[in-house]
Amino acid sequence: MTSYPLFDVRVSTPTLELRGATDDLLGELAHLVRAGKTHADPPPYDDPISLYEPDPDLRVAKWMRSIWRGRGNVEPAKWRLYFVVVVDGRPVGMQDLIGVDFAALGTVTSFSWLSVDERGRGLGHEMRAAMLHLAFEGLGAKEASSDAFVDNHGSNSISRALGYEPNGSDWATRLGEPGLLNRWRLTRANWEQHRRNDINLHNIESCQTYLPLTQNSH
Numbered sequence: 268m269t270s271y272p273l274f275d276v277r278v279s280t281p282t283l284e285l286r287g288a289t290d291d292l293l294g295e296l297a298h299l300v301r302a303g304k305t306h307a308d309p310p311p312y313d314d315p316i317s318l319y320e321p322d323p324d325l326r327v328a329k330w331m332r333s334i335w336r337g338r339g340n341v342e343p344a345k346w347r348l349y350f351v352v353v354v355d356g357r358p359v360g361m362q363d364l365i366g367v368d369f370a371a372l373g374t375v376t377s378f379s380w381l382s383v384d385e386r387g388r389g390l391g392h393e394m395r396a397a398m399l400h401l402a403f404e405g406l407g408a409k410e411a412s413s414d415a416f417v418d419n420h421g422s423n424s425i426s427r428a429l430g431y432e433p434n435g436s437d438w439a440t441r442l443g444e445p446g447l448l449n450r451w452r453l454t455r456a457n458w459e460q461h462r463r464n465d466i467n468l469h470n471i472e473s474c475q476t477y478l479p480l481t482q483n484s485h
C-alpha cells in the first residue's frame with residue numbers, strides 16, 4: 268500500500284488497466300504530453316487546459332501542476348480521481364473520474380485522452396467503460412455525464428455506444444474560439460443494460476474512506 272491509498276485504486280479489463288496516477292506513472296506518461304500525442308484535430312478540449320500550451324516543457328509542467336492541484340481538492344462539491352491508462356505495461360493515456368455533488372446527487376463526469384498512436388482500436392471505449400464500472404458498481408453512482416464538441420466523433424461515438432442519451436448542448440471555447448458541445452447523460456438504469464462482468468475493481472475501499480461520498484462523510 269502507498270502512503271496515499273487512493274493511488275492504490277485500480278480497474279482492470281481484459282485489455283487495459285486504469286492505475287492511480289502516481290508521480291512515477293505521470294513521469295512515464297510525460298514524454299507523450301511533451302511530444303504532443305494528446306493533440307487532435309479539430310481541438311477536443313475546452314479552455315482552459317494545460318494541454319494547449321505550445322511550449323513542450325512548459326506544457327508538461329503545467330499538466331503536472333494541474334493534476335497536483337486537482338488531487339489536493341477533495342470537496343463534497345467536487346473531487347477527481349486521476350488514472351493512467353496502461354496497456355501491456357505501457358502508459359498510453361489518462362481517464363479521470365470526477366465526482367460532482369456526488370454525496371447529494373450521485374453524479375459523476377469524466378475526462379480522458381489517449382496517445383494519438385493508440386487511437387482507433389477500441390481503447391477509448393474500453394477505458395470509459397472501466398471508469399463507468401468504478402463509478403456505478405464501485406461507488407454507487409446514480410448518473411454519469413459527458414460533454415464533447417460536436418465534431419469530436421470519437422468521444423460522441425463512445426457515449427452513444429455505452430448507452431448515454433443526448434442531454435442538450437452547450438457552448439464553450441477551445442483555443443479561444445467558440446464551439447458547440449453535445450451534452451450526454453447515462454442513467455444507472457441504462458448503464459445496467461451495458462454492465463460488464465469482465466471488469467475488476469481493486470482497493471476501492473479507499474474511496475469510501477478518503478472521498479466524501481455520503482452526506483455524513485467529512
Ligand SMILES: CC(C)(COP(=O)(O)OP(=O)(O)OC[C@H]1O[C@@H](n2cnc3c(N)ncnc32)[C@H](O)[C@@H]1OP(=O)(O)O)[C@@H](O)C(=O)NCCC(=O)NCCS
Nearest residue numbers: 307311379380381386387388389390391392420421422424
Ligand atoms: C476520444 C478518444 C479517447 C477515443 O479513443 P479511441 O481509442 O480512438 O476510440 P475507439 O477506438 O474506442 O473508438 C470509439 C468509437 O469512436 C469512433 N471514432 C474514434 N475516432 C474517430 C474519428 N476520429 N472519427 C470518427 N469516428 C471515430 C470509432 O469508430 C468507434 O465507433 P464505433 O464504436 O461506432 O465503432 C481519443 O480519440 C482521444 O484521446 N482524443 C483526444 C482527446 C479527447 O477527445 N478526449 C475526450 C474529450 S475531452
